Amino acid sequence: MDQRMNHHAAHDAGALTADDIRGLVRPDHIHRRAYADEAVFALEQERIFGRLWIYVAHESQLKKPGDFVRTRLAQHEILVTRHNDGKIYVLVNRCPHRGARLCMVDQGTSRLFSCPYHAWVFRPDGSLSTVPHIKSYPQDFSTDDPQHHMARIENVQAYRGFVFATLNPDPPPLTDQIGPMTEVIDNLVDRAPDGEVEIADSSFTLEYRGNWKLHLENAADVFHPSFVHSSSVAPARRAPENASTIDGGQTREMLLANGFTTTDWERIELTGLSGGHTFMTNIYTQGALVNDDRDPVSARYKSALVAKIGPERAAAVLGVNRFNNIIYPNLVLNAQHQQMRVTIPISVDRTLVRVHCFRLKGAPDEMFHRAVRFLSTLGSPASMIFSDDVEMLERCQQGLAKDSEIWVDFSRGFDSDQRAGDGKVSGAASEMPMRNQFKAWVEYMTAEAA
Amino acid sequence: MVDHDTQRKVEEFLFEEARLLDAGDFEAWLELYKPQGIYWMPSQPGQTDPLNVASIIYEDHAILSIRVARLLEARALVLTPMPKTTHVIGNIETQDRNGEGFAVEAAFICVEHRAESQKLHSGRHTYHLVPDDDSFRIKMKRVDLVNTSGAYSPMSILL
Numbered sequence: 001m002d003q004r005m006n007h008h009a010a011h012d013a014g015a016l017t018a019d020d021i022r023g024l025v026r027p028d029h030i031h032r033r034a035y036a037d038e039a040v041f042a043l044e045q046e047r048i049f050g051r052l053w054i055y056v057a058h059e060s061q062l063k064k065p066g067d068f069v070r071t072r073l074a075q076h077e078i079l080v081t082r083h084n085d086g087k088i089y090v091l092v093n094r095c096p097h098r099g100a101r102l103c104m105v106d107q108g109t110s111r112l113f114s115c116p117y118h119a120w121v122f123r124p125d126g127s128l129s130t131v132p133h134i135k136s137y138p139q140d141f142s143t144d145d146p147q148h149h150m151a152r153i154e155n156v157q158a159y160r161g162f163v164f165a166t167l168n169p170d171p172p173p174l175t176d177q178i179g180p181m182t183e184v185i186d187n188l189v190d191r192a193p194d195g196e197v198e199i200a201d202s203s204f205t206l207e208y209r210g211n212w213k214l215h216l217e218n219a220a221d222v223f224h225p226s227f228v229h230s231s232s233v234a235p236a237r238r239a240p241e242n243a244s245t246i247d248g249g250q251t252r253e254m255l256l257a258n259g260f261t262t263t264d265w266e267r268i269e270l271t272g273l274s275g276g277h278t279f280m281t282n283i284y285t286q287g288a289l290v291n292d293d294r295d296p297v298s299a300r301y302k303s304a305l306v307a308k309i310g311p312e313r314a315a316a317v318l319g320v321n322r323f324n325n326i327i328y329p330n331l332v333l334n335a336q337h338q339q340m341r342v343t344i345p346i347s348v349d350r351t352l353v354r355v356h357c358f359r360l361k362g363a364p365d366e367m368f369h370r371a372v373r374f375l376s377t378l379g380s381p382a383s384m385i386f387s388d389d390v391e392m393l394e395r396c397q398q399g400l401a402k403d404s405e406i407w408v409d410f411s412r413g414f415d416s417d418q419r420a421g422d423g424k425v426s427g428a429a430s431e432m433p434m435r436n437q438f439k440a441w442v443e444y445m446t447a448e449a450a
Numbered sequence: 451m452v453d454h455d456t457q458r459k460v461e462e463f464l465f466e467e468a469r470l471l472d473a474g475d476f477e478a479w480l481e482l483y484k485p486q487g488i489y490w491m492p493s494q495p496g497q498t499d500p501l502n503v504a505s506i507i508y509e510d511h512a513i514l515s516i517r518v519a520r521l522l523e524a525r526a527l528v529l530t531p532m533p534k535t536t537h538v539i540g541n542i543e544t545q546d547r548n549g550e551g552f553a554v555e556a557a558f559i560c561v562e563h564r565a566e567s568q569k570l571h572s573g574r575h576t577y578h579l580v581p582d583d584d585s586f587r588i589k590m591k592r593v594d595l596v597n598t599s600g601a602y603s604p605m606s607i608l609l
Contacts, residue, residue, distance in 0.1 A: 106599070202493055202504040207601035231526035235519030243512035245486065251513045352601055357504070369501045373508075380506045381490065385522055387604035391527040 014316070015132055017044050018446035028411040028435060032400040035211040035408075039153065042350035048329050048444050049074040053157065053164040053174045055331050055342060056080050058356075058373050060161065060198040062088055066111040070103055070141040071354075072344050073153065073165055076382035078232035079103055079113070080163060081124040088158070091126040092151040102150070105210060114149070126150035134357030160189045161197065180422070181277045184325040188335035190317045193304040193362030197338070201370065203356045204379050208390045210397035213437070215353055218389055219324045219332045219341070220433035221277045222268050225339040233259035247373055248297075256379045257283075264431040273423035276328030276440025278433035283323035297366040304314055304362055326433070330439050339372040341379070349397050410434045452552065460554055460579065468537035471608055476518040480511070480609070484580065484587045487511050491593040491609070506595070506605070514584045521608075529608040533557045533564035539575070541567055551580035551589065554556050558593075562607050571609055573598050 021281045022042070024031040030172055033040055038194070057069045062082040068092060073421045075128050077093040079102075093103050102113050103347045112129060121129045141148075156165045157174040162247040164174050175182055188195055208215070218224065226233070235257035244251065260268075269281040287420040293299050304433040305314045318336075338358040345351055355378070357371040378385050400406060413430020426432040451457070463482075470584040482487070491506040496527040496603040509517065533585055554577040562569045573595040579586040593609050 096507065146466070184499050200502075200504065202507075203603045204493065204504065207603050228527060231523040231529075232516070234523060238519065239512065240518050243515075244510050245512070246455060246488070246510045247513065251509070255516065263533045366500075372502060372504050375504045376506070376508065380493070381602035381605045382507045383604070384517060387528045388526065389607050390604045 014220075015039055015387070018448070019440060021445045025438050026407070028414045028431075028439055029407040030434075032404075032406040032408065034438075034441075035397065035400045036348060037211060037265060038348050039343070041211075042446060043218075044345070045074045047447065049345065050167045051171075051447075052168070052329060053171065053177050054329075054445065055162060055167045055327075056090060056165045057088075058161055058199040059088070059158060061107065063327065064109070064164075066109045067421070068103070068108060068124065069433030072346075072352075074167055076153075076166070076167075077101065078153065079124075079150075080165075083113075083123065083125040084200075085125070088156055088163055089125045090153040090156050092153070094151065095120055096148055096150060120148075120322070122150050126152045128391075134204060160185050177275065178327055179275050179277060180273055181275075181279075181325060181327045182410060183320075184279070184322065184327070184333050184335055187317060187320045187322075188317045188333060188338065188358065190309075190428060191305070191335060191338075191363075192360035193301075193308045194360075195308070196361045197358040198361060199340075199423060200357045200359060200368075200375070202372070202375075203354060204375070204381060206353045206355065206379070206386065206390070207346075208351055208353070208393050209349055210351060210390075210393040211400075212351040213441075214344050215351060216326060216328075216330070216332075216342050216394055216437060217340075217434045218393060220270075220280070220326055220437070221429075221431070222260065222265060222270070222283070223429035223431075225394070226369055228261045228384055229258035229390050231388065250370060250373050251377050256375065258385065260429075267425050268427065268429070270426045270430055270433055271420070271423060272432050274440070276444075277326060277439045278328075278436055279322045279325040280433075281322050283321070295372070297364060300364045302365050303362075304364065308398040326437075328437060329444075337374045338412045339374055339378070341381075349401065353379075410438070452546050454486055456546075457542075457544050459585065460552060461542050463579065464539045464542060464554070464556060464577075468539050471537050472535050474521075474532065476521050476608070480514055480518050482586075482588050483511050483514065483591075485511050485588050487514075487588045488590045489514055489588075489593075490590065491595065493598060495598055507593075512552070517608075521606075526606075528604060531565055533562050533607050535563070536561045537609070547578070549587075551578060552586070553577070554579055558609065560607070569603075571605075571607075573609070575609075587603065 024034050037425050055075055056071055056073060061069050065084045067082045071078060081089045083089055093101055093331050095102050097120050098117055100115055100117050102115055119132045123129050126149045128148045153165050155171050160176055162295040227270060232255040236252045238250055242249045268283055272278045323334055332341040340356045342354040355375060357375040359368045410431040413426045413432050417424045417426045417432045424432055437447045451541050467482055488510050490500060490508050493506050493573055496537040497503050511589040538559045543555045547553050556575045560571040573593060576592040577588060578591050591603050
């Protein structure tokens, strides 16, 4: 199946050579075609989303046999399922008989998937269970024949509950691709006193009319919030402290936090790692957004954690203050607020962003209430923050869609980036993270064989 | 059901609210709320829990004040140009809450026009209104959208 798919994608993107791709990226500028050319998008679907490990589900969504989640992997709509054998399977959501989409809901529990057209019935591992009036099919027709099963994506790996799949028939280990970013998944899970997180049932899926990379760049961009979010920063500054009786001031503090000053820009440290991963450090320093012992909920949470893992380990776990950890190509994690965003490309100018939060098992309920409010404040369709981001992503796409020789400028901080170990560090709101993302982009896009 | 006069007063109150939203008079709209009043737009049909389940909006007067101030900020990108709306309210049914104000249910349709696009929102409103002088104040307004599944585009208007 992988072979057929890659062949098809290669055909779509056939016109582009490795030199074409390299020609779109200068050290500090990117050509507009990277965002607006359908051939580039087809090649991304083949070589990035069709070849890398891509996050598809969290194990807490697949607790018992029959549990499933519907999502996307490259150009496929997929079902991630838990089968009776206890294993997780990733299946293309399509009936192998006539090609109809099988499952029409995003999440649920079903011991069998039945095609409404001619009633072929499949098990959660994709195998064909029954076909009505089987004697009318050819004599050699067998339900055991894999060509009558739902197409299965064979390579599935989980890291501490986070399930990834890849269309690459011969992939490197998942941890090779994620590299040191496993630390952020570790940090999220380690924050749970019981050593386990559960993804919240409620999430939002937002759609914008723009290229998927725009969201990733925006999530790594500390220069824009003071401008893009000024309409929510200014009213939050004028609003009285602790006036809300339902959120302990959290919404106001989250809005305020976008009012970066020059000092903030210089204080926030940006890190870019090989493989396109980036994160920022020291972004939130006060209020309900950090673990402050004066806050009774944080204090109770901290003692629950200390009771399980001891004071030293707890201090180390809670001391990690990294924001917008971007696991290339499409996962944004904020461990200290139990948040995750997944970027899902649909077409060259259409993207879904799925926004989730997690429950820390063993933590006070109020910690989860805060994570839920964080999710709504930042990721609800009515968010006072993300709606302004989306407006800018869409305006960028509109400007870049025009057929002309435009180069996007990512030169901020180009002179001041410093090497650090495997990657680079930068301050003062550098555009190093975007340059770092594009460095990986070129590597993946020009790699010939999987 | 309630008597004709009360029903008429409830309808006038809801029509006034719709008119204020269409006119962009968001500060006057906020005045319709009790100081502890809540505006709730759940993310799921039949949602009963605003703490453990994410809401599209779950805000009290204090947070709503920030939202309203933002709508009036010239700098709000998503409001440049400002969306124009037509809120239509109908099927208004009122129940007496036995001395604790009124429970009102209504259907709504709102057309939002902004720049090159037009969107249609619809669903049901549920109000808990309490008497105030000769009119009412909102103790709770719940907005259940019909389209609570699938993907959303950003929503900057109030319903």
